[in-house]
Amino acid sequence: MIMAEPATNIEAETPATADDMSLVSRSRRGEMAAYDELVRRYQERIYATMYHMTSNHEDANDLAQESFIKAYQALKTFKGDSSFYTWLYRIAVNKAINFIKQRRNRISMSLNDLDVQVEHDPDLVALISHKTPRREAGLAELQEKLNAAILKLSEQHRAVVVLHDIQGLPHEEIAETMGCNVGTVRSRLFYARQQLQGLLAEYLEKK
Amino acid sequence: MSENDNNFEALRQLLALKKHEMPPPGYFEDFSARVGRRIRTLDEYDSRSTNEQFQETSPWLYRFLELVQARPALVGMGTVGAFVLLAAGIVLVNRPEAAAPQLATSLAPMDSSSSLDMPQTIASADFAAGVSNVDEASLTTGTNVSLQPVASMFGSGNSLLQPASFNGN
Numbered sequence: 470m471i472m473a474e475p476a477t478n479i480e481a482e483t484p485a486t487a488d489d490m491s492l493v494s495r496s497r498r499g500e501m502a503a504y505d506e507l508v509r510r511y512q513e514r515i516y517a518t519m520y521h522m523t524s525n526h527e528d529a530n531d532l533a534q535e536s537f538i539k540a541y542q543a544l545k546t547f548k549g550d551s552s553f554y555t556w557l558y559r560i561a562v563n564k565a566i567n568f569i570k571q572r573r574n575r576i577s578m579s580l581n582d583l584d585v586q587v588e589h590d591p592d593l594v595a596l597i598s599h600k601t602p603r604r605e606a607g608l609a610e611l612q613e614k615l616n617a618a619i620l621k622l623s624e625q626h627r628a629v630v631v632l633h634d635i636q637g638l639p640h641e642e643i644a645e646t647m648g649c650n651v652g653t654v655r656s657r658l659f660y661a662r663q664q665l666q667g668l669l670a671e672y673l674e675k676k
Numbered sequence: 677m678s679e680n681d682n683n684f685e686a687l688r689q690l691l692a693l694k695k696h697e698m699p700p701p702g703y704f705e706d707f708s709a710r711v712g713r714r715i716r717t718l719d720e721y722d723s724r725s726t727n728e729q730f731q732e733t734s735p736w737l738y739r740f741l742e743l744v745q746a747r748p749a750l751v752g753m754g755t756v757g758a759f760v761l762l763a764a765g766i767v768l769v770n771r772p773e774a775a776a777p778q779l780a781t782s783l784a785p786m787d788s789s790s791s792l793d794m795p796q797t798i799a800s801a802d803f804a805a806g807v808s809n810v811d812e813a814s815l816t817t818g819t820n821v822s823l824q825p826v827a828s829m830f831g832s833g834n835s836l837l838q839p840a841s842f843n844g845n
Binding site for chain 1: 684686687688689690691692693694695696697698699700703704707708709710711712714715716718
């Protein structure tokens with residue numbers, strides 16, 4: 470299973486979003502079962518965002534839970550101008566950004582294991598040689614260097630890279646989530662990619 | 677794909693590694709249950725803490741409200757009784773024919789015994805005691821001296837009080 474499948478145009482009115490509104494209405498009336506369904510629907514994507522922002526499983530776990538709790542407490546303020554998912558994402562990303570600001574100098578990685586499908590990912594096959602006997606060790610090292618490089622980005626740049634290049638959200642959706650315009654998202658993305666390219670130059674050149 | 681994206685193609689491939697990072701097996705199985713438990717715990721804590729906080733800050737009011745809840749009839753009767761007493765007090769105070777004789781009776785004895793206007797007595801007492809170093813005005817027995825309160829004990833004068841006056845008769 471690949472965590473956090475890239476989302477397509479999640480803002481479009483789909484049966485899922487219409488169903489979300491029904492679940493939101495029921496949750497507002499105090500039906501915990503309805504909110505439980507909303508949590509199960511988005512838990513993987515929210516957790517993935519928190520994890521990619523922090524590179525720490527325990528922090529991601531806390532932040533994801535706190536995001537859902539905060540969303541539940543703020544359900545009465547949800548007006549339905551955007552989809553529930555976008556609104557929830559906004560809460561989660563803001564929570565992660567605030568967390569990173571507070572913990573700027575106390576960063577520690579607690580990385581999740583790579584799944585078995587990693588060796589069949591065509592993008593990664595091109596980066597890692599099949600013939601090397603220490604291929605698994607190479608992947609682990611690459612994972613650590615990649616996460617370390619991402620942690621060096623500012624919280625705003627990190628959020629854009631995570632949301633676009635890892636989570637697959639479109640620019641417009643990121644702009645709405647982060648409360649800025651699309652141009653700002655594009656420029657942040659460009660700058661963040663440039664930084665990452667510099668930090669990971671040796672691994673990119675190996676290709 | 678734009679030219680800008682093409683420039684970062686290798687980086688995009690490298691970032692694909694992040695999608696394969698997985699939490700421990702079974703992590704999501706009870707995630708929603710954990711969130712639900714925390715929400716319920718917070719709700720209970722909020723309601724309990726508000727109640728306890730009220731009990732700590734205003735214990736008398738808390739006990740009174742408990743009494744209101746337990747015995748509303750008794751509290752209602754007590755409230756009506758207090759209101760009747762208050763109304764009766766207001767009515768009695770506002771009756772001039774009842775208040776005036778009482779006031780006159782209470783003031784009558786004071787007129788003869790506690791008057792402050794005793795010039796002869798004080799002047800004689802001072803003279804008889806042989807007080808020295810006093811100026812001439814204070815020793816004149818024929819002078820009518822009115823005792824009045826000191827203007828001020830701490831420097832600045834009180835405009836409502838006047839210094840002692842010496843009226844020679």
